[in-house]
Amino acid sequence: MKNxxxxxxxxxIGFPGISQESYPKGSYMTLEELKAKTPGENFEVSMERRTxxxxxxxxxxxxRLVSEDKSVKNKVLKKEILAYSTGDSLYINGLPYKxxxxxxxxxxxxxxxxxxxxxxxDKTLQTKKMQxxxxxxxxxxxxxxxxxxxxxYLYILDKETNxxxxxxxxxxxxxxxxxxxxxxxxxxxxxxxxxxxxxTYLKKINSITxxx
Numbered sequence: 001m002k003n004x005x006x007x008x009x010x011x012x013i014g015f016p017g018i019s020q021e022s023y024p025k026g027s028y029m030t031l032e033e034l035k036a037k038t039p040g041e042n043f044e045v046s047m048e049r050r051t052x053x054x055x056x057x058x059x060x061x062x063x064r065l066v067s068e069d070k071s072v073k074n075k076v077l078k079k080e081i082l083a084y085s086t087g088d089s090l091y092i093n094g095l096p097y098k099x100x101x102x103x104x105x106x107x108x109x110x111x112x113x114x115x116x117x118x119x120x121x122d123k124t125l126q127t128k129k130m131q132x133x134x135x136x137x138x139x140x141x142x143x144x145x146x147x148x149x150x151x152x153y154l155y156i157l158d159k160e161t162n163x164x165x166x167x168x169x170x171x172x173x174x175x176x177x178x179x180x181x182x183x184x185x186x187x188x189x190x191x192x193x194x195x196x197x198x199x200t201y202l203k204k205i206n207s208i209t210x211x212x
Contacts, residue, residue, distance in 0.1 A: 022109060025087035031162050034083050043072045047086050050102065056146035060101040061094045061117050078102070092157060097164040098122040099155065107199055110206025112156035114199060119151065120166065154195050156202060169193045172201060179205065 026039025033040045045065045055062070065077040065084055078101055084091050091103035092113060098121040108114035154167040165171065169192045176183035182204055191197050 023085035023090050025085050027081045028083040028085070029080065030082060031159070035159055039085065041081075043067065044069060045072055045077065045084070047084060047091060047103070052150065056149050059118065059149045061099070061104045063091055063103040063105060065103065094118065097157065099164065108203040108206050111160075111209040112158055112202065112206060114154075114156055114202045114206070116152040116154055116195065119148065119153065152195075154198055167198055167202065169198065172198050175205065176201065179208070
């Protein structure tokens with residue numbers, strides 16, 4: 001419970017969305033559009049935060065797109081839009097990357113998009129730590145327990161490969177071997193297993209790397 005509260009606090013307070021100048025408002029249909037910061041569609045939609053009750057009952061990520069006038073089909077909102085920018089925050093659609101339905105807020109942008117999302121649908125992304133004591137059923141209403149539906153894990157989306165990787169202390173340690181000074185700092189962290197700490201170092205990596 002302590003870890004879950006830390007993650008929620010970090011996402012809501014300590015790690016705001018990327019700056020509003022970064023991505024023009026609109027719907028990004030492909031990674032190429034996203035990297036070019038050119039939305040392919042300007043649907044009349046809005047982003048809203050989902051309620052805890054909705055997530056507990058149906059699974060999925062923390063935000064959803066809504067078409068107030070129903071001009072955009074639900075299939076497009078759920079499956080076809082890769083990312084959406086409100087003008088001051090960017091949101092990644094989890095479903096194309098098998099990270100459950102709906103959207104996750106981007107917490108850092110650089111070489112990687114950094115975000116937290118639900119349990120992966122692809123079992124190759126499920127770490128041994130996640131598997132201990134957990135039963136993975138169908139995503140959505142079949143998730144075993146409301147608390148499991150609310151759990152969030154840390155991910156990066158590599159802009160060069162369009163691949164998602166789940167982050168834990170061991171994975172981050174391996175990434176930081178390319179940055180000896182950061183690795184030394186990370187090794188001295190008392191809470192390196194905590195997601196807020198890991199986000200801090202992913203943001204540092206993003207601040208000193210670029211992607212074409």
